[in-house]
Structures are given as structure tokens and as C-alpha cells.
Amino acid sequence: MSIFDTFLNQRVFLQTLPLLLMGLxxxxLLGAVSIVLGLAGGLLLALxxxxxxxxxxxxxxAFIDVFRAxxxxxxxxxxxxxxxxLGIRLTPFAAAASSLSLVASAYSAEIFRAGIEAVPKGQSEAAKALGLRAWTTMAKVVLPQAIRIVIPPITSNSINVLKDTALASVVAMPDLLKQATQAQALSANPTPLLAAAGIYLLMLLPLVRAVGVLEARWAAQRR
Structure with a gap:
């Protein structure tokens, strides 16, 4: 049996592709929910x-330190x-989404905090001098500038959340890795696992490159 029959078996790939797409x-969905909840929670924690x-x-x-650790x-x-x-039963999706969101919000909080603190204090002082209220100043003056600063690290954190969804398989979550593992067991061939790795790469590589472009653009603008 050749290496292609063992690791890149076309017949096995085509047979297990529907299962992999379901997992994808x-x-x-899990990544999107966790990222949105993590960003919202992180901003609230930072403020x-x-x-x-x-x-x-x-x-x-304390929350940030615990869930980062x-x-x-x-x-x-x-x-x-x-x-x-303790009488609290969650579905696999709810357990995975809540866990990912808690950790993501802790990391996002520190990113947002750094971005807010990077905005010059003169911006807030000027808004106060114009008679703007504190929350209006935050929403219309500080946060728009802070979000522009934190886009690259927030994108990197979102990529990490997407990668960490693979850990959801430990709670019987039928994600891409779980489905690939089941497909490997059914076919007695590692091709589904390699296919899942390729799907992760195709999904995440453009995001990784986007982070690089954003960081380079931001560095150029600061010069």
C-alpha cells in the first residue's frame, strides 16, 4: 500500500467528506458565537x-486573571x-460555547483595555470641554479610536478561538475534529484527519495573513 492510499486516499476522502462538512x-457556528460573546464580554470587562x-x-x-490562567x-x-x-446541565454546544467565550472575554478585556489606554487623554479632555457626557465621550470619541488600534490583536485572538474549537470534541461536540476522528475510525484510514487539517488551514490561513497586513498597515500609519 502506497503513502497516497494510506494518507491521501481519494475514495475515503469522498466517502467521508459529507461528515467533515457537517463538522465544519x-x-x-461555535467559533462565531464564541467570538461574538467573547468580544462583548471583553469590552464590558475592560470598561x-x-x-x-x-x-x-x-x-x-479577578475574573480576567482566573480565566486567562x-x-x-x-x-x-x-x-x-x-x-x-450542582444541578446545572448544559448541552455540548452550550458547554463549549460558554467555556470558549469566558476565556476569549478575559483575553479580549486586556486587549480592549490596552487600546483604550492608548488613546491620548487629550481626546477625552477635549470632549469634556465641549460638554459631552462621560459615556458619550467613550462611545463616540474613545472607543472608535481604541477599536482601530486593537483590530490586529483582536483578530489574532479570534483566530485562537477558532483553533480552540477543536478542543470541544472532549465534550462530545460534533465539530470538525470529532467528525474527522469518527470518520477515521469508520474507514480505518487517517485520510479524514489529514483532510480536517487541510480544512483548518484553508479556513485560518487567510485570517493569519489578514492580521499581518493589518499590523503592517497600522505600523506604517504610526510612523
Missing amino acids: STTV TRLYARTPFRQLAI IPLLVLLVVVYYALPF
Whole structure:
């Protein structure tokens, strides 16, 4: 048996392709939900850490530190397998999405915080001098400039979230990796796993290049 029959078997690939596409759709949906929730939660955490009263600020800092430190795989296992003992049962999708979102929001919070702090204070002072309220200043003056600054790191973080969706297979989530593993077992051939790796590459490589372009453009504009 040649290396192509073992690792790049066309017959096996065509037979298992529908299963892989089903897993891909689940992976994309899981990634999109986790990224959106992570960005929203991260922005809320960043604003809380920067401008809330001390007790809430300390809670935000603790949340960010804990969920940046905990391994995602451990969090997935805790959410899906341990919470039922407390009477909280989540579906595989809900467990994976919540775990990914919690970790993503912690990282996004630090990215947003750095972006907000990078906006010159003179912008806020000028808005205050014009009579704008604090939240109006944040929404119309500070955040638009901060978001422009954080687009490259936020994109990188989103790529990491998409890659981490592969860990959802540990909670029986029928994502791309889980479906590829099942297809490999059914066909007794590793071709589905290589095909899944190729799909991940095709999906993520353009995003990786986009990050490089954005970072280069931002660096040029700052000169």
C-alpha cells in the first residue's frame, strides 16, 4: 500500500467528506458565537476594570486573571462534567460555547483595555470641554479610536478561538475534529484527519495573513 492510499486516499476522502462538512459547519457556528460573546464580554470587562467602582473593578480583575490562567481543556471538563453535580446541565454546544467565550472575554478585556489606554487623554479632555457626557465621550470619541488600534490583536485572538474549537470534541461536540476522528475510525484510514487539517488551514490561513497586513498597515500609519 502506497503513502497516497494510506494518507491521501481519494475514495475515503469522498466517502467521508459529507461528515467533515457537517463538522465544519458546527465548528464555524461555535467559533462565531464564541467570538461574538467573547468580544462583548471583553469590552464590558475592560470598561468595568477601568471605570467602575473599586469592588466591581477588583471582581473584573479577578475574573480576567482566573480565566486567562485556567487551561481551556480543564474548563471544558469542569463545565460539562462537573456542573451537573450542582444541578446545572448544559448541552455540548452550550458547554463549549460558554467555556470558549469566558476565556476569549478575559483575553479580549486586556486587549480592549490596552487600546483604550492608548488613546491620548487629550481626546477625552477635549470632549469634556465641549460638554459631552462621560459615556458619550467613550462611545463616540474613545472607543472608535481604541477599536482601530486593537483590530490586529483582536483578530489574532479570534483566530485562537477558532483553533480552540477543536478542543470541544472532549465534550462530545460534533465539530470538525470529532467528525474527522469518527470518520477515521469508520474507514480505518487517517485520510479524514489529514483532510480536517487541510480544512483548518484553508479556513485560518487567510485570517493569519489578514492580521499581518493589518499590523503592517497600522505600523506604517504610526510612523
